[in-house]
Amino acid sequence: MILGNKSIKISLCYNSLVFFSFFSRSMIPILGRQLATMSDKYTENIPRIPGEVQRLNEQFEIFTKNIGYILHPSVVSALPSAPCIADIGTGTGILLVRLRETYPNAVLDGFDISADLYPPPDSLPSNVTLAVRDLKQPFPEELHGRYDVVHLRLLITAMLRDDWEPAVCNVSALLKPGGYLQWEECDFTTCKHLRGGVSSSVETARFMSNSFAYALRDRFAYGWNTLPEHMTTAGLTSIFTDIVSSDRVPSTRERLSVITMSLVFRWARMMIEKKAPGSISSKELDDKEKESYDDIKSGCYIRYDIYVTCGKKPS
Numbered sequence: 001m002i003l004g005n006k007s008i009k010i011s012l013c014y015n016s017l018v019f020f021s022f023f024s025r026s027m028i029p030i031l032g033r034q035l036a037t038m039s040d041k042y043t044e045n046i047p048r049i050p051g052e053v054q055r056l057n058e059q060f061e062i063f064t065k066n067i068g069y070i071l072h073p074s075v076v077s078a079l080p081s082a083p084c085i086a087d088i089g090t091g092t093g094i095l096l097v098r099l100r101e102t103y104p105n106a107v108l109d110g111f112d113i114s115a116d117l118y119p120p121p122d123s124l125p126s127n128v129t130l131a132v133r134d135l136k137q138p139f140p141e142e143l144h145g146r147y148d149v150v151h152l153r154l155l156i157t158a159m160l161r162d163d164w165e166p167a168v169c170n171v172s173a174l175l176k177p178g179g180y181l182q183w184e185e186c187d188f189t190t191c192k193h194l195r196g197g198v199s200s201s202v203e204t205a206r207f208m209s210n211s212f213a214y215a216l217r218d219r220f221a222y223g224w225n226t227l228p229e230h231m232t233t234a235g236l237t238s239i240f241t242d243i244v245s246s247d248r249v250p251s252t253r254e255r256l257s258v259i260t261m262s263l264v265f266r267w268a269r270m271m272i273e274k275k276a277p278g279s280i281s282s283k284e285l286d287d288k289e290k291e292s293y294d295d296i297k298s299g300c301y302i303r304y305d306i307y308v309t310c311g312k313k314p315s
């Protein structure tokens, strides 16, 4: 696979898209240290390397700024002053730490299939607890009916088409009667790299992002658009979706573009390490990375839609 500099030809793009797609589906999952029995689909495409903590935390802040809230106002208005809140697929636990600023007396529980990105337990506020759980498996009965809110954000890269419905049932079981499920996912299928200036360059950033989106197209096709139907199946009511642009706040465009490209290059490096046939060299990928960041410096930015879907467990 030979990639040109700024003027990448369509045929070459197609070949590399096919290559990345084939490779990502044929990889063997890398299992985290606590995952003897869990299938961690997430690490087929995204490595849990130390820089991920910083990337996820910055991404969380930028997303929250663009969404405009952590919990939807309808969810907030239904909460007691000391709510029980669970964040599933919590990553670094940042959402719970932020919620504690508003709800200092809340019970704030985070669950993730891996503890690799968790902060040390003694650095967490006393009412924030993090544990290891797979949302694709039913949660233990002692957790059922315990939470006023169950929240999830950006699980899409870990989810295959048939994972969504059972996962929504599993996490809905954690809700108290009258409690809310709030789940945020993005439509990366229509993700665009746009030019912010008249002479901005966009080609390399666009090409690399398109390669990533094409490789993960089977995962990116669901969730953001199917959550309302899964929530209905799980018995939730009052279901609604709030849709917001990832660049609603224009000052976030550059940093969101940088951290998204850093994810794309982590994925591409992972593919190269697995020696996919026809793969470009690490040096060529380094050049592509530099060109992508040059595109962003010239004014290129990423844009997609963020979907916030909420549903209520009947009282």
Ligand SMILES: C[S@@+](CC[C@H](N)C(=O)[O-])C[C@H]1O[C@@H](n2cnc3c(N)ncnc32)[C@H](O)[C@@H]1O
Residues within 6 Å of the ligand: 040, 041, 042, 056, 057, 060, 088, 089, 090, 091, 092, 094, 111, 112, 113, 114, 117, 133, 134, 135, 136, 152, 153, 154, 155, 158
């Ligand atoms: C993109 S990160 C998002 C983290 C966090 N929600 C945020 O917005 O910063 C996705 C997280 O989901 C976790 N995850 C993936 N598959 C999971 C599963 N089956 N059960 C629980 N967590 C899972 C990953 O380990 C990762 O921490």
